[in-house]
Each structure stands twice: as C-alpha cells, then as structure tokens.
Amino acid sequence: MTSWPWPDDEAERVRELEELHALAAPDPQFSSIATLAAHMCGTPIGLVNLVGHDKQYLKGRHGIAWTEMDRRDSFCQYTICGDQIMEIPDAQADSRFRDNSVVVGEPYVRFYAGAPVVSGRGHALGTVCVADTRPRLLSDDQRQALTTLAGNTAGLLQLHHHALRSEQMLARMREVEELKNQFLRTVNHELRTPLTAISSYLQIICDGDLDEVTEQKFLRVIERNSDRLRDLLDELLLMASLNAGTAAFAPEQADLAALVHQTAAALAERARTGQLTMTVHAPQAVMACADAGRVQHALTQLLDNAIKFTPPGGRIEVAAWNDPAPTVEVCDTGIGIGAADIEHVFDDFYRAPEAEERAIGGTGIGLSITRKIVELHDGTVQIDSDPDQGTRVRLTLPAPPSCG
Numbered sequence: 001m002t003s004w005p006w007p008d009d010e011a012e013r014v015r016e017l018e019e020l021h022a023l024a025a026p027d028p029q030f031s032s033i034a035t036l037a038a039h040m041c042g043t044p045i046g047l048v049n050l051v052g053h054d055k056q057y058l059k060g061r062h063g064i065a066w067t068e069m070d071r072r073d074s075f076c077q078y079t080i081c082g083d084q085i086m087e088i089p090d091a092q093a094d095s096r097f098r099d100n101s102v103v104v105g106e107p108y109v110r111f112y113a114g115a116p117v118v119s120g121r122g123h124a125l126g127t128v129c130v131a132d133t134r135p136r137l138l139s140d141d142q143r144q145a146l147t148t149l150a151g152n153t154a155g156l157l158q159l160h161h162h163a164l165r166s167e168q169m170l171a172r173m174r175e176v177e178e179l180k181n182q183f184l185r186t187v188n189h190e191l192r193t194p195l196t197a198i199s200s201y202l203q204i205i206c207d208g209d210l211d212e213v214t215e216q217k218f219l220r221v222i223e224r225n226s227d228r229l230r231d232l233l234d235e236l237l238l239m240a241s242l243n244a245g246t247a248a249f250a251p252e253q254a255d256l257a258a259l260v261h262q263t264a265a266a267l268a269e270r271a272r273t274g275q276l277t278m279t280v281h282a283p284q285a286v287m288a289c290a291d292a293g294r295v296q297h298a299l300t301q302l303l304d305n306a307i308k309f310t311p312p313g314g315r316i317e318v319a320a321w322n323d324p325a326p327t328v329e330v331c332d333t334g335i336g337i338g339a340a341d342i343e344h345v346f347d348d349f350y351r352a353p354e355a356e357e358r359a360i361g362g363t364g365i366g367l368s369i370t371r372k373i374v375e376l377h378d379g380t381v382q383i384d385s386d387p388d389q390g391t392r393v394r395l396t397l398p399a400p401p402s403c404g
Contacts, residue, residue, distance in 0.1 A: 004072055007081050013123040014053050020161045022050055022125070023057050026067055029156060030060025033128060033149050038062045040145045041138055043130040045107065048117075048153055049076045050126035059126070060153075064107060073101050075131075079114040080124035085143050088112040090135035111136045113143070115150035120158065128153050180349075190232055194225035238297075239348065239365050242372040247294075249376055253400045254292040256328050257282035257320045263299040264318055267307060275312035278303075281319035288326035288397040290377055295397070298373040301366040302330040302393050309391070310334035329394045337385035345383065346371045370395075 007013055017023060030048040038046030048060030056074040058067055071077050075097065079086040091097040091110050102109050114129030128150040130138075138146070201218045204210070210218070241247040260282045271278040288295075299318075306316045314333040321327055337345060349364040367383075370393075374381045377397050385391035 005078050005081050007124060009123055012121070013080070013125065016119055016121060016123050017050060017052060017125055020125075020157055021164055022059065022157055022160070023052055024059075026058055026061055027160075030153065031062060032060070033153055033156070034060035035062040037128050037130050037146060037149050040149075041113065041130040041142045043111070043132045045109075045131040047129050047131070048126065049074070049114075049129060050117075051076055051080050051124075056126075069102075075100075075109075075112045076114050076127040076129060079116050079127045079129070083116055083118060083124065085113060085115045085146060087138060087143075089137050093135075107131070108133050110134050113138050113146060115143075115146040117150045117153045117157070119154055125154070125157065187232075187236075191229065194228045197225045198222050235365055235369065239369055239372070242369065242376070243348075247376070249291050249294065251289050251291050251377065253287055254290040254295065256286040256288050256290070256295070256326055256397070257284060259292060259296050259299060260318050260320045260328060263296055263303060267300070267303050270307050271316060274307055274310070276307060276310055276314050276316055278316040278318070281317065282321075286320040286322050286326050286328075287400050289400050290326075290397050294373045294376065295395075298370040298395065299328065299330075301370045302395075305366055306330055306332040306334060306391070314390075326397045326399060327394060328397075329392065331390065331392045333390040336387040336389050336391055337383075338387050342383060342385055346381075367393075 034046040034048050036046070037048075038044065043063075045063040046060075047058055047062070047064065050057045050059050051071060051074065054071050056069050056071050056076055058064070058069070061067075075086070075088065075091075078096070088094055088097060089111060091100065091103045091112060097103055097112075100109075109131045111132040111134065112129060113131075114127035116124040117126045117128060118124050128146060130146065201222050205215060205218055238247065260280055264278060264280045268278060303316070303318070310316060310332045311334070316333075317331045319329045319331075345367050348368045371381050374395050374397070379395060379397040381396075382394045383391065
C-alpha cells in the first residue's frame with residue numbers, strides 16, 4: 001500500500017471524535033445502519049467506522065466480528081480525505097490496496113464503497129461502507145442510499161453525544177441535590193446542638209437556686225456553644241465570599257514556618273485531649289507570598305480535620321520547607337479517605353460516609369475553604385489518603401518575589 005493519507009483537518013477531526021466520546025464498543029443502533037447498508041447494496045459486509053488517530057473503530061458492523069483494526073490497513077483512511085463516496089471496484093487491481101492485509105487475508109475484500117460521515121463542523125469522522133469478496137460496482141440508487149445513511153450516522157453520533165451530556169448533567173444535578181440535602185441536615189445538626197445547649201442552660205440559670213460556682217460553670221458552657229455558633233456562621237460567610245470572589249486578600253511576605261508553629265500551638269490542647277501526638281518540623285523560616293491570616297485559617301482547617309479523624313494514640317506531623325517552593329504538609333495516621341471519596345473531598349459541603357457513620361462533627365466545608373484559599377494565592381493543594389492508613393495534605397504557595 002502507498003503512503004498513509006492524512007486529511008488536512010486531522011487534528012481538529014480527531015479532537016471532535018474525542019469530544020463526542022464516540023470511540024467505544026460497537027453499538028446496536030449503528031450496527032442496524034451497517035446491516036441496512038449491506039442489504040441495500042447487496043454485500044456480505046456493512047460497517048459504520050470511526051477513524052481515530054491510529055485505529056479504525058467498528059462502531060456498527062454486519063458480516064464481520066472485528067471491533068477495531070489498524071488504520072493503516074483500512075480503506076476508510078482514504079475516504080475521510082474527501083467528501084464524496086469512494087468506490088474500489090477491484091482492490092486487487094488497485095496499487096493502493098492489492099497488498100493490504102484485508103485483501104490478501106480475511107475477509108478477502110475485493111470490492112469496497114464508503115461514504116464519509118461528515119459532522120456539523122465539516123470533519124469526516126468516519127464512514128458508512130460496504131465490502132464484498134468479489135469485484136463489482138454500485139448502482140446510482142445504492143450510492144445515494146450509502147450517502148443518506150452516512151448523513152444519518154452523523155446525526156446519530158450527535159444525538160448520542162447530547163444524550164451522554166444530558167445523563168452527565170442529570171447525574172451532577174442529583175449529586176448537587178444530595179449535597180444540598182446533606183448540607184441542610186448537617187447545618188441543622190450543627191446549629192441545633194449548641195442552640196439546644198444554650199437554651200437548656202439558660203433555663204436552668206433562670207430557674208435560680210444555683211450556687212455561684214455552678215452558675216459560672218453553666219455560663220462557660222453557654223459561652224463555648226455561642227463561640228461554636230459564631231465560628232460556624234463565620235465559616236459559612238467566608239465560603240460564600242470566597243465563592244463570590246469578594247473575600248479580602250492582602251498577600252505579602254509571610255513566614256510559613258511561623259504560621260505552622262502558631263497554628264499547632266493553638267490546637268495543641270485539643271490534640272492532647274484526643275490523646276494524639278502532634279509534631280512540628282519547621283526549623284527555619286519558609287518565606288512565601290501569602291495573606292498570613294488566610295493561610296493560617298487554611299492550616300487550622302487541616303489540623304482540625306487531622307485531629308477529628310485520627311483515633312486516640314495516633315500521630316499528626318506538620319512540616320514546612322522551601323525547596324523547590326514554599327510548602328506546608330500535614331500528615332496524620334487517621335481513618336483515611338476511600339478512593340471513591342477523595343475526588344470529592346474539596347467539594348462544598350461534602351462529607352465522606354466514614355464521617356457520617358462515625359458521627360464525626362463538621363459541615364464538610366473545611367477542605368473546600370482550604371482549597372479556595374490556596375487557589376486565591378495561585379498555589380496548589382494535593383491530598384493522598386488510604387482507608388485506615390492516614391492522610392497527607394500538601395499546600396504549595398508562591399515565593400516572595402511574586403508579591404511584586
């Protein structure tokens with residue numbers, strides 16, 4: 001066979017095929033087109049082919065069991081270079097095909113006719129073709145039928161693409177609806193619990209007959225629950241402002257090592273109460289271009305998660321370093337995150353099933369806020385985790401010169 005032909009629009013043509021997600025297994029609807037083409041043209045073989053970069057995919061087939069073949073062995077690679085039917089009366093008499101593997105071997109093709117499947121963008125994505133084991137020619141009616149079937153195939157490809165997108169959109173809408181319901185359940189619990197405590201203790205205090213020590217103790221409980229409510233509302237407002245792009249942001253040179261030490265110190269008592277060992281590895285300054293308050297908030301979220309999701313006796317390690325970029329890493333030996341959940345942990349209000357099953361408090365916005373803060377800095381956040389093996393979260397921020 002002669003040199004491998006390439007359409008002028010090859011890159012755009014292949015890109016459209018990828019966007020359509022069409023290069024998959026044979027489909028009964030396309031096989032019906034292939035069968036109709038074979039019957040109308042009186043041939044033993046009918047195919048709907050999609051021509052990829054290096055393979056030809058048999059999207060619909062009649063009279064042959066293959067699902068794909070090497071593009072270099074196909075007749076259709078020539079057909080997609082034009083916009084008209086290509087007809088080969090006798091492949092053995094054509095220098096391009098006489099030594100082709102499908103001519104000298106199974107299925108011993110002698111006759112071929114193919115009409116290009118042209119998309120709405122004008123790209124020939126493949127063909128509707130027929131083949132026979134003996135030389136022959138199509139009639140004008142058969143050529144018109146083949147052209148019509150090719151046009152129908154292009155429309156069917158587009159319909160399948162729209163159906164796939166609709167399914168994806170419906171699935172996403174269901175996910176959003178479930179997230180909304182989960183958020184309402186979670187926030188209802190997170191708000192109701194402290195409000196109930198405040199109401200109950202206030203009622204006891206109002207009833208009187210308490211000694212001063214007990215009254216002060218109850219007032220401290222009320223204060224803690226009030227703080228909890230305020231913090232929750234602050235978190236929700238922060239997330240809303242980050243989503244809207246209205247959050248205050250003032251980056252300057254900041255020492256990540258100092259922020260790590262400060263954040264760890266603020267949460268050290270909580271770690272000790274949870275019987276956790278927390279270690280900080282940040283022996284020298286790690287200068288970054290950062291809004292110190294925002295970054296400390298993100299670090300607080302990470303350490304708070306590590307403490308909540310690490311059982312007693314576990315370890316939390318926090319590190320900061322410069323090379324190759326200002327980086328902070330939080331590792332724990334906690335319950336970890338399953339593979340199905342890890343791609344969603346940065347979504348707003350997402351809570352992994354493990355958190356629900358173990359009744360671990362939270363609204364599912366901590367990691368979401370962390371990512372938004374890091375992205376506000378043009379930084380990156382990575383997470384690695386395995387169930388029962390712990391979690392590692394790494395934040396990378398810009399170096400000081402980027403502060404301008």
